[in-house]
Amino acid sequence: MIPPFVIENSPALMVIVPFVAAFIAPFTGRATAAARALVVGGAMAVTSAITLLLASDVYAHGTRLYVFGAQAATLAVPPDSGGIPVRIMFTVDPMSALMLVITAVSAFAVVLYSLASERHHSGLGSYYTLFLLMVTGILGMVATGDIFNFFVFLEILSIASAGLIAFRIDGGVAVEAAIKYFVLSTIGALAVLVAIGIYYGEYNALNMALIAQRMQFTLLDQLALVLIIAALAMKCGAVPMHFWTPDAYSMAPSSITALLVVASQASLYGLFRVVFTLYNITLNAACVGWIIIVLGVLSMVVGVTMAIPQKNVKRLMAYHAISQTGYMLLGVGVGLAVLGNQPLLDAFGYMAMEGGIFHIINHAMYKGLLFLTAGAIFFRIGTYDLNRMGGLGHSMKWTMIFFIIGALAIAGIPPFNGFASKLMIYESVFAFNPVLSVIAMVVSILTLASFVKVFHSIFMGPVLPEYRDVTEVPAPMLAGMGILALVVIVFGLFPSLVVETLVAPAAHALADQGMYIAAVLAGGA
Amino acid sequence: MTVLFTLDTGAGLWNPVIWVLGAAVAGIIALLLYSLGERGYKKGTAQEDPFLSGNPEPEKGLVHVRSGNLYWGFLDAMDGYYRRLVPLHTGDLHDYVLWYMGMTALFLVVVVVFR
Numbered sequence: 001m002i003p004p005f006v007i008e009n010s011p012a013l014m015v016i017v018p019f020v021a022a023f024i025a026p027f028t029g030r031a032t033a034a035a036r037a038l039v040v041g042g043a044m045a046v047t048s049a050i051t052l053l054l055a056s057d058v059y060a061h062g063t064r065l066y067v068f069g070a071q072a073a074t075l076a077v078p079p080d081s082g083g084i085p086v087r088i089m090f091t092v093d094p095m096s097a098l099m100l101v102i103t104a105v106s107a108f109a110v111v112l113y114s115l116a117s118e119r120h121h122s123g124l125g126s127y128y129t130l131f132l133l134m135v136t137g138i139l140g141m142v143a144t145g146d147i148f149n150f151f152v153f154l155e156i157l158s159i160a161s162a163g164l165i166a167f168r169i170d171g172g173v174a175v176e177a178a179i180k181y182f183v184l185s186t187i188g189a190l191a192v193l194v195a196i197g198i199y200y201g202e203y204n205a206l207n208m209a210l211i212a213q214r215m216q217f218t219l220l221d222q223l224a225l226v227l228i229i230a231a232l233a234m235k236c237g238a239v240p241m242h243f244w245t246p247d248a249y250s251m252a253p254s255s256i257t258a259l260l261v262v263a264s265q266a267s268l269y270g271l272f273r274v275v276f277t278l279y280n281i282t283l284n285a286a287c288v289g290w291i292i293i294v295l296g297v298l299s300m301v302v303g304v305t306m307a308i309p310q311k312n313v314k315r316l317m318a319y320h321a322i323s324q325t326g327y328m329l330l331g332v333g334v335g336l337a338v339l340g341n342q343p344l345l346d347a348f349g350y351m352a353m354e355g356g357i358f359h360i361i362n363h364a365m366y367k368g369l370l371f372l373t374a375g376a377i378f379f380r381i382g383t384y385d386l387n388r389m390g391g392l393g394h395s396m397k398w399t400m401i402f403f404i405i406g407a408l409a410i411a412g413i414p415p416f417n418g419f420a421s422k423l424m425i426y427e428s429v430f431a432f433n434p435v436l437s438v439i440a441m442v443v444s445i446l447t448l449a450s451f452v453k454v455f456h457s458i459f460m461g462p463v464l465p466e467y468r469d470v471t472e473v474p475a476p477m478l479a480g481m482g483i484l485a486l487v488v489i490v491f492g493l494f495p496s497l498v499v500e501t502l503v504a505p506a507a508h509a510l511a512d513q514g515m516y517i518a519a520v521l522a523g524g525a
Numbered sequence: 526m527t528v529l530f531t532l533d534t535g536a537g538l539w540n541p542v543i544w545v546l547g548a549a550v551a552g553i554i555a556l557l558l559y560s561l562g563e564r565g566y567k568k569g570t571a572q573e574d575p576f577l578s579g580n581p582e583p584e585k586g587l588v589h590v591r592s593g594n595l596y597w598g599f600l601d602a603m604d605g606y607y608r609r610l611v612p613l614h615t616g617d618l619h620d621y622v623l624w625y626m627g628m629t630a631l632f633l634v635v636v637v638v639f640r
Contacts, residue, residue: 180618180621183622184618184621184622184625187622187625188625191629217640219637222633222636222637222640223633225636226629226632226633226636227629229632230625230628230629230632233628234628240613240624240628241621241624241625241628243614243616243620243621243624244621246614247616283636283640284636284639284640287635287636287639288636291632291635291636302610305603305606305607305610306610306611306614308596308599308600309596309600309607309611311592311593347535348535351534351535386591386593387591387592387593389592390589390591391589414539414541414544415541415544415545415548419539420532420539420541423532423534423537423539424532424534424535427534427536427537428534428535428536430536431535431536449596449599453592453595453596454592456590456592456595457591457592457595460589461588461589462588462589464589465584492541493530493541493542493545494530494541495532495539495541496530496531496532496533497530499532
């Protein structure tokens, strides 16, 4: 039923469709807003469908290569290339496929939401162009097998994100947040570019598999590793390089904040990809593992404690996003710390990695949902100030239900998805170091306390006189929130299916450097 | 079904379907206990008014406890921690860049020393 052309070229189509649509959208907007909505919604639906198709193909048949400009899409190493994969290449293994699933689901939910939430704003041509470029950047970052193209997609993502953070201007405050994000992103991207230059100078290669195969872990490689770890840890909001996160997350439109969460996770993916695939056991895994663990613990503790006193609901949620990133860093960091020790890896290392990776997809869903509910509140009452809210549960029942689902999930309350991934992290990390596990549990309790405050402040109490006429948000916004809420519930009720189908293959693909190298360098050779 | 939906967490097991069924049973028991309660309640009468030591009920908008009044005790108890942590969040881009550069330098020292 699906044309073979689409399946064969799905890695290219998933970035081409949103990229082309990004530049068509402003022209259709000049005709009618409905035409633009049709183009943007249609392009995102097609992109999500192609992306999910590709991900299912990867989970069914293994790593997919897509070599641009080659005679055959899988011809990674042409006969006359001297054994070097010279062309631009996408390498989609189960870890990449997991990130593709996250992006496809989140971006589709966000675009549905945006079609209603942004309809009264001006400048929507630019908004949707930047939105689709963001999606292109994220998809490219997680699919590419070429370190230089990772940088290119990272830049596309950063520029588009900065434009969207500044979208509402807000007396210049949003623009200031965007400038902060943009300056830090540019410095980080320059660091990544220097690291890429080091790899190219040393190994005459930009292909990740070939660099991995030739990796010597020289002093220059150590410098490159540090430049990439610091840049991508900053981009994913790890403490103490997180300062841009609450500024940017709170000032962007809520729909964009939900996608910024996915963008941050694409940086987290890049960090894991470089550490596991490029370096793997050539580095001192325990040392780098502990660096990531310490970043994770700091992010968990500082994120949640800074969230509690916040008065702005989106700033509060942004600090929680930092805190939740800490869980992912902790889980995967523990897996990395025992990477060279097979018995420990089998005993709890893989489980810790699976917990951390499962938390990535769970977090994208419930945190995206929470930001969308914050946007729904703002859509109706025009403020993010918790001190000015109250009683909205009477008039915004669906938004309240979605908020409850997201809040219980982020707090790790059963049977929602956050509980399952946190449980995997608690138990596996306990085997590594009980103190870390106890810290993670205390952070969860503080997260619950914080969201109890938010729930009470927004939804509980009598109807306030100033909000007597407030009604529920339009159906497309509810649909966007509903998609994410449904995933939160389904993943929470059937975690074993998700772990066995999506998460475990991703964790093993990440840890198995040899499989990644073989998939690329054996391709067409 | 139990095996299909049970997540093996390494040291333990987690089956949300059984948990939901347990929660449903607990809910039914709670409803049964509720049904044994006071039946003289009449909606829309003075029974609904709060008793505030004989004082009149304030305006609805004034009754709601706002966000700024919540967790005052926690924040006060943690005052020493927050007095150090909050000022680090200056909002100044120069500081953001300095933290980033500082952490990069620290990582480099750690990675090179422990290679």
